[in-house]
Amino acid sequence: MKYLLLINADAVDEAGKPPACTPADWMAYDKEVKEAGIFVSGESLADLVTATTVRVGADGKRTVTDGPFAETREILGGFYVIDVPDLDAALDWAARCPGAIDGSITVRPVADF
Amino acid sequence: MESVEAVFREEHGRLLAALVRRFGDLDLAEEVTSEAIEAALTHWPASGVPPKPGAWLMTTARRKAVDRLRRDRVLATRLAVLQVEADRAGPVPPVEPGGELPDERLQLFFTCAHPALAAEDRIALTLRCLGGLTTPEVARAFLVPAETMAKRITRAKKKIREARIPFRVPGADELPERLPVVLQAIYSIFTEGYAAQRPDLAEEAIRLTRILYRLLPGEREIPGLLALMLLVHARRDAREGGLLLLAEQDRSRWDRRMIEEGSGLVVVALTGGPPGPYGVQAAIAALHDEAPDFASTDWPQIVALYDVLLALTPSPVVELNRAAAVAMRDGPQAGLDLLDRLAGEPLLRGHHPYAAARADLLDRLGRRDEAAAAYRQALELAGTEPERALLRRRLGTR
Numbered sequence: 001m002k003y004l005l006l007i008n009a010d011a012v013d014e015a016g017k018p019p020a021c022t023p024a025d026w027m028a029y030d031k032e033v034k035e036a037g038i039f040v041s042g043e044s045l046a047d048l049v050t051a052t053t054v055r056v057g058a059d060g061k062r063t064v065t066d067g068p069f070a071e072t073r074e075i076l077g078g079f080y081v082i083d084v085p086d087l088d089a090a091l092d093w094a095a096r097c098p099g100a101i102d103g104s105i106t107v108r109p110v111a112d113f
Numbered sequence: 114m115e116s117v118e119a120v121f122r123e124e125h126g127r128l129l130a131a132l133v134r135r136f137g138d139l140d141l142a143e144e145v146t147s148e149a150i151e152a153a154l155t156h157w158p159a160s161g162v163p164p165k166p167g168a169w170l171m172t173t174a175r176r177k178a179v180d181r182l183r184r185d186r187v188l189a190t191r192l193a194v195l196q197v198e199a200d201r202a203g204p205v206p207p208v209e210p211g212g213e214l215p216d217e218r219l220q221l222f223f224t225c226a227h228p229a230l231a232a233e234d235r236i237a238l239t240l241r242c243l244g245g246l247t248t249p250e251v252a253r254a255f256l257v258p259a260e261t262m263a264k265r266i267t268r269a270k271k272k273i274r275e276a277r278i279p280f281r282v283p284g285a286d287e288l289p290e291r292l293p294v295v296l297q298a299i300y301s302i303f304t305e306g307y308a309a310q311r312p313d314l315a316e317e318a319i320r321l322t323r324i325l326y327r328l329l330p331g332e333r334e335i336p337g338l339l340a341l342m343l344l345v346h347a348r349r350d351a352r353e354g355g356l357l358l359l360a361e362q363d364r365s366r367w368d369r370r371m372i373e374e375g376s377g378l379v380v381v382a383l384t385g386g387p388p389g390p391y392g393v394q395a396a397i398a399a400l401h402d403e404a405p406d407f408a409s410t411d412w413p414q415i416v417a418l419y420d421v422l423l424a425l426t427p428s429p430v431v432e433l434n435r436a437a438a439v440a441m442r443d444g445p446q447a448g449l450d451l452l453d454r455l456a457g458e459p460l461l462r463g464h465h466p467y468a469a470a471r472a473d474l475l476d477r478l479g480r481r482d483e484a485a486a487a488y489r490q491a492l493e494l495a496g497t498e499p500e501r502a503l504l505r506r507r508l509g510t511r
Contacts, residue, residue: 001277085277085279086277086278086279087227087229087276087277087278087279088278088279088281088283091229107276109275109276109277111275
């Protein structure tokens with residue numbers, strides 16, 4: 001069963017505290033995921049200031065705006081898709097992800113058609 | 114028919130758990146469980162209760178499930194996939210020799226009270242699957258329309274199925290996180306039973322905890338919770354169908370046998386390691402139950418136990434209870450000082466017991482107008498009619 005782990009980082013300006021996890025922690029986690037044979041895909045996203053949002057209205061007109069629409073407290077920083085037997089296993093991998101310490105991980109099962 | 118009812122109540126959870134394990138699908142398992150019980154209701158009155166009612170029900174339910182799967186290819190395919198995934202998750206326990214049903218209710222407890230489900234859904238599912246209550250019965254317990262409850266249960270089962278919440282007992286390393294969630298669901302059944310004046314729900318919570326205790330005898334918070342519920346439930350007759358303060362209750366109407374059992378379990382819960390919150394709360398309840406009257410209760414010991422409880426689970430509500438015990442030990446002014454220090458707590462702002470406790474202490478200090486104002490505030494905040502009736506009585510008899 002495939003699960004998407006959405007890595008939400010706390011907004012940076014909040015108290016301006018530096019992240020508790022180092023790039024080495026992330027590299028170690030990435031290695032673990034790949035060696036466990038559960039890795040399907042995963043990416044780390046570029047800084048939020050580089051984001052652009054596109055919408056197409058009912059009239060077919062395209063609107064392009066800078067950044068995401070909503071002001072959110074947490075921002076999507078990256079994701080993994082993993083293939084594990086059940087939700088408990090997915091939650092375990094989410095809990096071990098460094099992003100769970102500096103923010104939170106949302107676990108979403110991938111729909112099966 | 115009494116014995117048949119008792120058999121069903123006991124067998125429902127067992128049967129359902131065994132069928133979930135076998136077919137990997139809660140919906141299918143529930144459907145064939147109720148069909149098997151219906152079949153028993155038709156056959157048993159005429160032909161008598163079979164020697165192994167559990168095995169009879171299981172065979173019948175299994176046959177009905179196989180029939181369903183033959184008719185429904187899509188479902189069969191989905192379940193086959195589930196089975197393959199379940200096998201990846203771990204080995205299936207062997208069927209017990211002699212054809213007795215292996216008791217897999219423990220897995221069901223952990224599935225129904227999985228932390229990934231909403232707290233209210235955990236309670237509803239536990240009552241539905243392990244208590245064997247029908248959906249309308251669960252709805253009545255929550256005072257919501259049956260349709261609302263049906264939607265809630267359907268939504269929770271959909272999450273179990275589609276997010277694949279597993280049917281398994283957590284490992285020893287996970288138990289400290291997972292067991293409290295199961296106990297919380299059961300305790301909520303008990304406390305909501307009390308709030309709604311439904312002693313049958315309180316008794317169901319006790320029955321479920323007894324099952325859990327048999328299945329996980331080494332976890333001391335289970336006897337702790339069982340003791341707490343027994344020691345509170347022992348006072349049910351003295352509450353006279355309403356709410357009555359501990360100080361006002363006729364203690365000769367307390368259930369001595371239940372108190373004895375509860376007190377014995379407190380010892381189990383507090384022996385052999387650091388205490389847990391249920392064990393400590395049970396110890397407090399035991400001190401109340403063992404006191405000949407309110408005034409001669411061992412208040413210093415109760416304050417000491419609240420200190421332990423505060424260290425385990427810091428909360429303004431525990432602070433409030435501790436303050437009430439301090440008032441009994443050191444006098445109303447000492448209690449009131451502690452309560453006033455809690456005045457800014459957001460959790461207590463809408464909490465009517467806080468206002469009622471202040472009212473009581475102000476009254477005992479002879480500050481009658483302030484006491485009346487605090488009682489009126491408590492009356493406005495109280496959520497249920499029995500609570501309001503108690504407060505009106507207190508306001509009237511000062």
